[in-house]
Amino acid sequence: MNAISEQQSSHIIARLQERLGExxxxxxxxxxxxxxxxxxxxxxPDPLAVVLPRNIEQVVNLVQLANKLNFPLVPSGGRTGLSGxxxxxxxxxVVAFDRMNRILxxxxxxxxxxCEPGVITEQLQQFAEQQGLFYPVDFASAGSSQxxxxxxxxxxxxKVIRYGMTRQWVMGLKVVTGSGELLELxxxxxxxxxxxxxxxxxxxxxxxxxxxxxxxxxxxxVPRDPTVLLLAVNDMQSCMEVLKTFQGRLQLSAFxxxxxxxxxxxxSHKGLQRPFETQSPFYALIEFENDSESRLDEAMELFExxxxxxxxxxxxxxxxxxQAETLWRLRExxxxxxxxxxxxxxxxxxxxxxxxxxxxxxxxxxxxRYPDFEIIWFGHIGDGxxxxxxxxxxxxxxxxxxxxxGKVSREVFQLVKNYAGSVSAEHGVGLLKKAFxxxxxxxxxxxYMKAVKKVFDPNGILNPGKVFDIQ
Amino acid sequence: xxxxxxxxxxxxxxxxxRVKSDHSGVELANAKMAINxxxxxxxxxxxxxxxxxxxxxVIAVSxxxxxxxxxxxxxxxxxxxxxxLVETDQEAQPLSVARILKAIVEKEGIDLVILGxxxxxxxxxxxxxxxxxxxxMPQGTFACKAEPGDxxxxxxxxxxxxxxxxxxxLPAIVTTDLRLNEPRYxxxxxxxxxxxxxxxxxxxxxLGVSMESRIRTLSxxxxxxxxxxxxxxxxxxxxxxxxxxxxVI
Numbered sequence: 001m002n003a004i005s006e007q008q009s010s011h012i013i014a015r016l017q018e019r020l021g022e023x024x025x026x027x028x029x030x031x032x033x034x035x036x037x038x039x040x041x042x043x044x045p046d047p048l049a050v051v052l053p054r055n056i057e058q059v060v061n062l063v064q065l066a067n068k069l070n071f072p073l074v075p076s077g078g079r080t081g082l083s084g085x086x087x088x089x090x091x092x093x094v095v096a097f098d099r100m101n102r103i104l105x106x107x108x109x110x111x112x113x114x115c116e117p118g119v120i121t122e123q124l125q126q127f128a129e130q131q132g133l134f135y136p137v138d139f140a141s142a143g144s145s146q147x148x149x150x151x152x153x154x155x156x157x158x159k160v161i162r163y164g165m166t167r168q169w170v171m172g173l174k175v176v177t178g179s180g181e182l183l184e185l186x187x188x189x190x191x192x193x194x195x196x197x198x199x200x201x202x203x204x205x206x207x208x209x210x211x212x213x214x215x216x217x218x219x220x221x222v223p224r225d226p227t228v229l230l231l232a233v234n235d236m237q238s239c240m241e242v243l244k245t246f247q248g249r250l251q252l253s254a255f256x257x258x259x260x261x262x263x264x265x266x267x268s269h270k271g272l273q274r275p276f277e278t279q280s281p282f283y284a285l286i287e288f289e290n291d292s293e294s295r296l297d298e299a300m301e302l303f304e305x306x307x308x309x310x311x312x313x314x315x316x317x318x319x320x321x322x323q324a325e326t327l328w329r330l331r332e333x334x335x336x337x338x339x340x341x342x343x344x345x346x347x348x349x350x351x352x353x354x355x356x357x358x359x360x361x362x363x364x365x366x367x368x369r370y371p372d373f374e375i376i377w378f379g380h381i382g383d384g385x386x387x388x389x390x391x392x393x394x395x396x397x398x399x400x401x402x403x404x405x406g407k408v409s410r411e412v413f414q415l416v417k418n419y420a421g422s423v424s425a426e427h428g429v430g431l432l433k434k435a436f437x438x439x440x441x442x443x444x445x446x447x448y449m450k451a452v453k454k455v456f457d458p459n460g461i462l463n464p465g466k467v468f469d470i471q
Numbered sequence: 472x473x474x475x476x477x478x479x480x481x482x483x484x485x486x487x488x489r490v491k492s493d494h495s496g497v498e499l500a501n502a503k504m505a506i507n508x509x510x511x512x513x514x515x516x517x518x519x520x521x522x523x524x525x526x527x528x529v530i531a532v533s534x535x536x537x538x539x540x541x542x543x544x545x546x547x548x549x550x551x552x553x554x555x556l557v558e559t560d561q562e563a564q565p566l567s568v569a570r571i572l573k574a575i576v577e578k579e580g581i582d583l584v585i586l587g588x589x590x591x592x593x594x595x596x597x598x599x600x601x602x603x604x605x606x607x608m609p610q611g612t613f614a615c616k617a618e619p620g621d622x623x624x625x626x627x628x629x630x631x632x633x634x635x636x637x638x639x640x641l642p643a644i645v646t647t648d649l650r651l652n653e654p655r656y657x658x659x660x661x662x663x664x665x666x667x668x669x670x671x672x673x674x675x676x677x678l679g680v681s682m683e684s685r686i687r688t689l690s691x692x693x694x695x696x697x698x699x700x701x702x703x704x705x706x707x708x709x710x711x712x713x714x715x716x717x718x719v720i
Contacts, residue, residue: 224501225503229659230656231659273653273655273656275656276656276658300659300662300663303659303663304663307659307660314658314659314660315658315659315660316656316657316658316659317656317657317659317662318656319505319506319545319656319657320483320484320485320503320505320506321483321484321485321486321503321505322483322484322485322505322508323656325485327656
């Protein structure tokens with residue numbers, strides 16, 4: 001799609017105002033800057049206009065107009081993405097769902113809730129709590145991210161090992177395709193063996209196939225007494241043994257890890273207490289539901305097994321909800337704590353069993369190239385998802401640092417390819433990972449993706465330039 | 472020095488409690504229970520005294536049903552040497568608790584009693600003071616600092632607008648405030664070792680204390696619901712509402 005001229009711009013804005021009402025179209029500089037970017041900082045926002053539809057009909061109208069006048073649309077939720085999926089830097093029209101933020105229906109027998117895409121994740125979590133139920137997809141940005149965006153990116157987070165990704169909770173979807181047609185998918189059915197389930201094509205498609213306009217989500221029972229174990233583990237191989245041992249006997253709701261430098265940063269920056277005096281290269285944070293007395297005994301037995309095998313050196317268990325929360329902070333506050341070092345961040349995954357080997361290869365690579373760089377590891381190791389963070393040395397300027405990290409990226413992604421991993425475990429491709437898509441996906445597969453895109457969005461109206469380019 | 476700490480089993484401070492439908496109390500069925508946070512601080516202080524070589528033995532006592540053993544075990548895992556469970560199904564009201572503690576102090580020859588200043592369930596703030604009256608021991612309440620000396624303990628107390636430092640002659644009572652220390656986590660190896668530490672079970676009767684109830688709860692009410700906020704369209708509207716509706720300016 002070619003750049004839009006000034007004359008076309010004012011024409012488009014006038015038509016938008018005509019069709020959707022003047023108060024639904026924003027063109028002031030503040031709105032354009034705010035809605036033109038997500039949490040990715042590398043891109044300059046430059047949208048043509050921001051449109052805030054109030055209902056499905058307006059969304060259909062908007063997409064039809066975009067097809068007619070040939071202007072691109074960028075769907076926008078809470079804009080907490082980290083790969084530039086919601087960035088509009090090329091005179092696109094941003095479609096923000098802030099005004100479609102109602103919870104429409106709830107059924108206690110189905111344990112399903114129907115909501116508009118602009119409902120904020122935390123709002124849904126609180127709604128579930130009021131019904132005595134639980135929406136388990138949770139992550140650091142839950143206070144800002146919207147359900148529509150969660151679906152479009154198949155958001156994951158900290159409870160994936162127990163509850164899966166957003167995909168697992170979507171029981172029904174209404175989407176407006178790139179050709180401006182309203183599709184209703186699966187209608188809340190648990191079982192439905194009647195051909196292709198397009199729902200799953202739209203989940204995680206990063207707004208390139210259709211706009212999510214209504215979501216039916218499943219809710220589940222509230223977990224009882226989530227209890228946290230924090231273990232000092234000897235090395236990554238031991239960490240995997242610990243995972244295997246605990247997973248064999250307990251249903252875990254989280255298995256996270258972080259390295260000693262990560263712990264040191266959090267403890268000193270946040271003024272938190274070290275969980276124990278023992279220092280070890282890595283720590284594993286395990287959460288399980290302590291739903292009966294024998295469960296805790298079982299966890300203790302497993303700890304003994306790990307201790308005797310020499311995999312763990314020390315550990316603690318939360319004695320109260322408050323302690324569970326403080327132990328979680330040791331993991332969850334890492335990102336915020338290291339943000340003052342302008343870190344280079346990467347969200348990658350390999351098969352769970354390959355994690356230790358992969359990790360040490362990346363370590364070797366980075367320290368061979370740049371011995372002064374400090375590496376901080378943490379992540380959802382139970383899912384094979386690790387976050388690689390490289391801190392900027394104080395005396396290095398940001399530009400040089402980013403250039404050097406760019407070089408590291410290419411080599412890291414080559415390693416990801418060798419280990420049959422993913423260059424983006426849960427942050428999506430967007431703009432940031434587009435150039436590296438082939439490290440995770442076969443050219444044939446990418447060709448099929450493009451063909452699918454053509455089916456639902458023949459004119460390339462939706463989020464052009466994201467995930468891959470179509471020539 | 473022999474130190475006695477009391478640990479009370481209370482509803483976890485982070486649990487949102489609901490009032491029972493008959494208003495007789497709060498719903499505790501299936502609720503997460505934990506050591507009263509002020510008692511946790513008392514345990515930590517006692518263990519620190521032991522680690523500094525100033526206390527020879529730390530005894531943790533709890534009054535309640537057999538479920539309170541769980542809280543004693545936690546105290547043992549944190550570093551207490553042995554436990555005493557005073558087993559009773561009846562509600563432990565402050566005067567009965569103080570009498571039980573007095574009996575134990577006398578039986579065990581305790582030099583220092585460290586208690587939480589209050590428990591977060593009933594918020595009475597009475598036991599330490601009552602124990603002082605019953606035993607004639609000096610008390611340093613709301614402690615934010617405690618330094619044992621030779622046959623004495625110097626306690627810095629949180630008071631309105633400042634601090635007060637008092638010197639107490641042992642045996643004495645200290646009740647803890649939040650700033651006294653930051654309790655440690657119970658380490659898993661220590662939790663395992665704590666399983667082998669002894670817990671004696673006694674009844675209030677055996678200590679010569681009656682659990683007779685002196686306080687009757689008439690009704691428990693939840694706090695009034697706050698009404699929802701509104702959005703105003705302009706500064707003028709805000710000022711108008713503050714003036715004429717809220718009447719605060």
